[in-house]
Amino acid sequence: MATGRTHRPATRSRGIPEATVARLPLYLRALTALSERSVPTVSSEELAAAAGVNSAKLRKDFSYLGSYGTRGVGYDVEYLVYQISRELGLTQDWPVVIVGIGNLGAALANYGGFASRGFRVAALIDADPAMAGKPVAGMPVQHTDELERIITDNGVSIGVIATPAGAAQQVCDRLVALGVTSILNFAPTVLSVPEGVDVRKVDLSIELQILAFHEQRKAGEETSAGPGTAPAVSTPATPATPAAPAAGAAPAAGPAGRSGKGGPDGDVPAVMPA
Amino acid sequence: MATGRTHRPATRSRGIPEATVARLPLYLRALTALSERSVPTVSSEELAAAAGVNSAKLRKDFSYLGSYGTRGVGYDVEYLVYQISRELGLTQDWPVVIVGIGNLGAALANYGGFASRGFRVAALIDADPAMAGKPVAGMPVQHTDELERIITDNGVSIGVIATPAGAAQQVCDRLVALGVTSILNFAPTVLSVPEGVDVRKVDLSIELQILAFHEQRKAGEETSAGPGTAPAVSTPATPATPAAPAAGAAPAAGPAGRSGKGGPDGDVPAVMPA
DNA sequence: ATGTCTTTGTGAACGCGTGCACAAAGATTG
DNA sequence: CAATCTTTGTGCACGCGTTCACAAAGACAT
Structure with missing residues (x-):
């Protein structure tokens, strides 16, 4: 995922929710594929499956654009491709x-x-x-x-x-x-x-880090029993009070020394306090 | 944004909300930068600014990890780098x-x-x-x-x-x-x-499409007056009923013609199985 | 024309995430 | 030791997004 909208607190531009806007390209991609296979119409169920979302969500998303479907039939692929393209501004260069x-x-x-x-x-x-x-x-x-x-x-x-x-x-x-x-x-x-x-x-790298989080959790669950994070590591609850004071000693040994190295970008210290 | 978590409906693994997990790498990056400058402590306000988020949000995020700050002082940079790294599973290879x-x-x-x-x-x-x-x-x-x-x-x-x-x-x-x-x-x-x-x-390309949406909206606002999408285009509300039937005609004129072309796209598969 | 069947569009409930605002906690000063 | 000041941690309220579930709408068969 590329995350991150900046600024604009809760931009619901022209009534179309941000979350919906973010999904329109997905629908468009799925629709384009259908269009290339000359599929004339799709139901919300089929299209939702192709786009990897819930069908109710898809219908609600489309409802923000207008009533483009036909009950009992579904959506016209070509027409929808055009409508979404236009809504996203892709009809222009x-x-x-x-x-x-x-x-x-x-x-x-x-x-x-x-x-x-x-x-x-x-x-x-x-x-x-x-x-x-x-x-x-x-x-x-x-x-x-x-x-x-x-x-x-x-x-x-x-x-x-x-x-x-x-x-x-x-x-x-x-x-x-x-x-x-x-x-x-x-x-x-x-x-x-x-x-x-x-x-x-x-x-x-952020995406990988998020995956690592879940991966660690999965590994932790199957290895040891409890909901503990990493196996064989003290629980995070304990070092509350000694945190700040104890940290004073940390920079000496730890990552502070690394700051000199001109790495490609920021990184994780090899050694740590506490 | 690289978006997109798939599966796992509302994974709040071990009590840490997904939204918080997604921000931890951001905090980590900001903290690493501070660490390299040998800054010993940061307030939630400063760190939040560096990470591009709200300070209240940051404090709440950290509260899910435990009480790692010191009131009146702030957070110990090195210690927090370690805690977040560990939580994300980055202390392992x-x-x-x-x-x-x-x-x-x-x-x-x-x-x-x-x-x-x-x-x-x-x-x-x-x-x-x-x-x-x-x-x-x-x-x-x-x-x-x-x-x-x-x-x-x-x-x-x-x-x-x-x-x-x-x-x-x-x-x-x-x-x-x-x-x-x-x-x-x-x-x-x-x-x-x-x-x-x-x-x-x-x-x-999804990210660019989302930008295009907002860009179009910005352009539309300054050019013409109303909240209409593209200037000089019929509003999307009208073609409700004739949508599906009329759609047959649409491909001829509009951008639907685009569907035929087999673009240089790495994108949609030219052929695909049913 | 009437009835049945399919699929949309949406009202309403729920849950998550966000932000405010403040009390509690600790540092710091006199 | 008491007073003051800074900053965290969080209870609470609000709004957005998601999902359910169903009525309305149209296609299709008879």
Whole structure:
């Protein structure tokens, strides 16, 4: 999951709940597949199964868009594809810039799922002068200096940040200053943006960490009996009071020493207090 | 947002809400940054700002883990890093396989954020025999035939799928059969898995689509007046009854024509079984 | 035209997550 | 030791999202 809506407390834009908006692309994908198989209509039950959701939820979601179904029959696939596309704004062309052409940026540039949904990669930007001119995904990488010209010339309003964490905020600020109002952030940092700018983030390692949590829980349940977290580790309830005081000794031995190392990003200490 | 927990209706494992679990990695990242700057303690206010959340929410989240703060002072950074790491299961080593070494798979293999969090890339797998032996991220790509040996030898319980959509379910089934119980899916498909297997998905294009929705809404608001979706388009309320019948005509004119084209998309399978 | 059968659309209940606001707890100062 | 100040931990209320369950609507058969 790419998590994270930032700002805009409970945006229920035009009556369509955020949760529903987040599912529309899923329905669209399932519908597109049906469309390619020339399936004329689907029931909410079938479509829900294809999209991996509850059928009641799907019907309620669609009810926010209007009454597009026919009782006793189901939904017309083509028509629904069009309605959802329009609702999501995919009937128009969205020029996009990708900033930071490292491994991930290059992968994004090559990703077919963008172009097929109306997202046109207008430019690939990188701060490294050595990258300039290099072709990635059949398109020359351009230097950051070109950013302003590119964005204004193409009318770009959506930017993708795939830079290292350290550069992300700076890039973000520049994009926003140039009029970009939607940002998809792959850098592991919290971006601060002014009111009116939407940020969504995708953090690859966060997803793995969430899986690890559940994995640990599963392993713990089958190994030992109780609901304990890790087997053979003291329960988390105990070290309440001694926490803060005891911690004073920690930095000496532990992770503080690691802070010198220039790792790829933040990480977990090898040794810990208490 | 990489969204998407599948299965497990309302998993509140061991009393820690899912929403809280999803935020722990964020806190951890912020705390690690503080740790590297040798900051000894933080208040909930400061940490919340660094993690991009509400301070009340943060305190409540931490309260599920136990009472790790000191009133009037704040939280001990090192200690909290340890507690969260342990809770997430990051104090142990998680061998991971990445299946599908295309652009994205290669980017994932090179991503530093995994290794630094206790995730060890045990192997890179690809179905293409031509890829076998090629070094990616300083590690030879191995053929799918090796999958069983690799997984059992390394005790892999987490798999990352970065294959084209068409191959994802098949790969998933094989992983599950070999004992993998957590899957991070980058392929744009809904994976069906048996009870007890966790799937999280990251769909790059979904995030962009959600941004496009909001972007369209923003544009619509400033251009025309009303809360209408796209300017100069009939409101969605009208075509209620004629929806299904009229839909037959829709594909001709509208974007429905798009369905025919077999895009460069890695996305929807061109053909698929019923 | 009438009745039956299928499937939508939605009212209502429930549960989770969020945020407020404050009491309790400890540090700190005089 | 008492008073004050800071910050945590949480009870409570509210709103969003999910799910159930059913009436309304239309297709289809007779």
